[in-house]
Amino acid sequence: MATVSFPYATLCVQGIKDGVTSEALEAQFEHYGRVRNVNLAQNKNMKGVPDTRIALVEFARRDDARRAMQELNGRNVQGKCVMIRFARSSPGMRSAAPAVRVDSADRQPRVPASRQDMGIGGIVVSKDVRVVGICSDNDVTFTTFQRLRVGETQESQPGAAKAQRESPKPPKAAEPQRQPLAAGGVQLPGARPDLRSRLKATPHRESHEDTVFTTNLRETALLGQTKLRKHFFGDIYRQGNYVPLHPELFENPRENLKRWLAPSFIAAVSAGGGLKEALREDAPGIYSFELFNSEFCEKLLEEVTHAQQTAREALDRPNGMNRYGVVLNQLGLEPLITELQQEYLMPLMMALYPQEADGCRDHHCFIVRYKAGEDVGLDMHEDDADVTLNVCLGREFAGATLTFCGLVTDANHRKMQYTYSHEKGRAVLHLGRQRHGADDIESGERVNFILWSVSEKYRSSEAYQNHRLRSSSADPPDRICLSYTHDRDYTKFLPKPTKAQAISRGVMLDVVERRLEVYNRPVLDLSRPIDEINSVPSVCLFLEGLPPYRQHQLFQSLMEIAEEVHDSVGKQDGEVPSILFFVAVQPSGAVPQVRELCAVTASPALAILDVDKEQRYRWESDKDLEAPVLRDFVRDFREGKLKAEVIGSPEAEPPAEPMEAMPVEAPSGPSASTSSTGSRSPTEAPRTSCNLL
Ligand SMILES: O=C(O)CCC(=O)C(=O)O
């Protein structure tokens, strides 16, 4: 199956100091590449708390966004330490804990108010079509990949944009009504002006990158850890805000940890290289072994109970799904966890998962708790971890098993693989991308220790990107492997859970609601298409550069047609439409790339893209593009009367900047060498005919 490429490049920057302007932020982020837009908004959960605003910083290039994130996350941005993630998480992937405590029942997407009625391209076309700039607290993750995959848009390719600016394609003589796209993209009335020239006058930040640790991060550095954490929540013990019950858990990890490991594990470690002997392979890729002794399990349980009694307000929930538990690094156990990860687990992880574990230095470690009236289980998911370690600390319970399904990349990712029964002190080790979920507890209370290990090296590899793509040719699902949070076809197989049921199983209701809400919009924004554009035939109407009255007129017509079509097929609320409708009013985001796929250059232009079948249908006529023409074109498509072209076929009208000219080995410049999509090894899958990645 071909997949459209889409460079998602918006960062969510949390904790912006009051008084900082979007221009100042833009100036600082522009240092890493072209910034398209900066939007500042209040963090709704932090009303009245100073210096807690959120900025959505949209880059032209994803690689630039990533670099900015890598360099500025946890550092001083405009006078304050900020936390930076990519906005929106990849489908199916759960993220780390929100940076602020939120009540899960009230976790709605936090769309900055300024964006809510903005419409497309800055004109208010309808409240049904919105630019989706999501930066919700539980929907941030530091690496984001969408199935809607990737490739650079024309303008983000070095050389391509320049070429386009220098030699705009002349209008076709036969299309008097259509206007060519102006050089470098047309500025629509009301659209944001290009700030580049203004920014040149703004001094860049000072380059003391290694000295801009905030207080918290300096304290992390005190631990000899100069590497910044991806998921960083502070350290309340070292900040003097927590008095531990068992101080030995917090100090001298090298000496102390040894005493708390299970004898069988120590024996295996001491035998040198014989770690595998201590392992049980429960299922392919899923291993378990004795790790902690009872003394440690009990000590840690007592410490966590003490922390919840004495420092509850200072502690975040463990992650975006579990509501009960704590982040152990935040409590002050990072040195202990680092010792465990680096000295004991790494050799094992390297032996079992050489690719994913290579370079694992980062971690997010937390406790989760299940019992009646709180969280009773956990919806199916994959972790925002490369390797996950999960150890039961006890208490007494029945049920509460852990079910594993397939790897998200595999067709069997919704097939049951194995049900693991937790035992106190025993660890189960698996890849983060192994789909899994916690089965409901029947009685008692279960408390587990979860360690998510993260390798920056692996995450910057192309393998990682491929590993985050959901298999689309999935086998029919086993019910237990369905995720209400992530599977859009869930209700085909199982009844919709009640809100209370969903919450008690960690369902991310805001993710579900957002998905359903998007499906209910008749027309979507082509600059940020949903990933179903890869699998559902999509009517694409290109209106960039047209006068606003024409845009309104044609958009309105498309809206009506979309509603008619959806009514005629009896589309239900929240169901994925069988035809999607997209409109482009600005040449941004995915628009240039979709134009290339559709092989259209004029404006207005109309095409239907069927990425899955690698086909497209173009509207080509001397007639003006008006409502009846639009309607006929869509009707003819539905009746199978249109002539299909193969995407990328040679007889196609050459796009302004032909795909073939887009460098696989890009010619020069930093963006070429760092592009995550720019090159492929010869062993990887061949490109499709439309030259998509
Ligand atoms: O409850 C469990 O054992 C699993 C928890 C889990 O999968 C997670 O926190 O990511």
Ligand SMILES: [Fe+2]
């Ligand atoms: Fe998990």
